[in-house]
Amino acid sequence: MLTRSEEDHIKAVHALLEVGGSASTTEVAERLGTKASSVTVMLKKLADKGLMKHEPYYGVKLTAKGKAAALMLVRKHRLWETFLVDRLGFGWEEVHEVAEQLEHVRSTKLIDSLSEYLGNPAFDPHGDPIPDRNGRFPSRSTVLLTDCPLGAAIRIAAVQDGSDGLLQLLNRKGIGIGMELAVAARQEFDGSVDLQPAKGATITLSAMVAAHLLVEATGTKAKSSH
Amino acid sequence: MLTRSEEDHIKAVHALLEVGGSASTTEVAERLGTKASSVTVMLKKLADKGLMKHEPYYGVKLTAKGKAAALMLVRKHRLWETFLVDRLGFGWEEVHEVAEQLEHVRSTKLIDSLSEYLGNPAFDPHGDPIPDRNGRFPSRSTVLLTDCPLGAAIRIAAVQDGSDGLLQLLNRKGIGIGMELAVAARQEFDGSVDLQPAKGATITLSAMVAAHLLVEATGTKAKSSH
DNA sequence: ATTATTTTTTAGGCTTGCCTAATCTTTATT
DNA sequence: AATAAAGATTAGGCAAGCCTAAAAAATAAT
Incomplete structure (x- = not known):
């Protein structure tokens, strides 16, 4: 053990x-x-x-054994984060430390029951994929916001390596997982990106922030730039 | 810490x-x-x-400080047990070991949120009282089944120091927390007790088992023995 | 290519929390 | 009261995990 x-x-x-x-x-x-x-x-x-x-x-x-152990820890961590946010009302920037403790609790039955209780979620509150009990990840095609073509219609899929500060910034800007937007403009000068929600004001993100955002293309086709 | x-x-x-x-x-x-x-x-x-x-x-x-620490651990343990049984579907005989691990997770917000999520329960699945965040116990007047007068109408309130084996035995006999019964008979010879549910067959418990059961009197007055 | 720098490893210590064995102290027995 | 037994404490060791300092290996710079 x-x-x-x-x-x-x-x-x-x-x-x-x-x-x-x-x-x-x-x-x-x-x-x-x-x-x-x-x-x-x-x-x-x-x-x-x-x-x-x-x-x-x-x-x-x-080794295979080591990888399996790592994936099980990732699974536990992300399921607990999901529980904390979805059920206990934690903010997504508050959960990491507590999940860090909870992930070390040893009980297969516990983690499988928890997963089922949460509806076997495939992604955690930060949009990160949750491995299943066999260590398999859900599939999804995502791309960094930084690499997104101008005009693309996208959905925020995940925040990579989100520090508390970054997550709070996104909270303030009103950006959350699952949010649908269009890439409205990109500034050559500093690499910042303007995002247009269906309704409401344009949201500007710095290149530094954009580099942490994974997005997936939505059904809508990307418009050509003008 | x-x-x-x-x-x-x-x-x-x-x-x-x-x-x-x-x-x-x-x-x-x-x-x-x-x-x-x-x-x-x-x-x-x-x-x-x-x-x-x-x-x-x-x-x-x-000391007062030590007692407060102990009560907080009891609170955490019992809240987690409640979560495991009420929400994740664990049996009451399976929860102790896992709760033993969960109780060491450090986060005031976690435990208070959990309590609220569970509806601020006053008793855990074994019927044991859960201290509130200030370490105060809910009050209730209970007595050992062993000391119960013949004919008394009672409700099973708690199982004291229930080993897994004892809890499984109670499962098999169909005894659970909150169950209402009458004390139908007591055998002088071995101290065993017969309990009569509202409907169904009489349940006989050995003196050893009865000594672990805390019960409270229900509204109904005890009948005199005959 | 040799030297300098950075990175990794090894060696030796320290703390925590456990153990066994030996030494008190208290309690029971005669 | 003296002795035996039981229970608690102290002393000395050991393993896990961390540290600092020194040595070894790989990488970078001249």
């Missing part, structure tokens, strides 16, 4: 491999608020347990 | 003081599955933190 610290390390490695393709000792340490030396020892231990492949000085990869 | 182990010790001490009036080092150790020597050290540490009064060789008492 895994300790809490072991679970944290697996989750950190998995998250880093997801985005960057590599998970360095230092990066893992930063993410966990520990030191590289501690991480080295821990990764070695997890490698001995068969959860990772660790080539000293060359980084780590997760 | 308290560690998980510290919380476990406080809870054990509180539980022992509740029933027996005293909490010996050995009893605490048995309850936690550790050794008396470890408990001694831990209690001393908690005393240093101002949560207990520890007179070596003479036992411990909880």
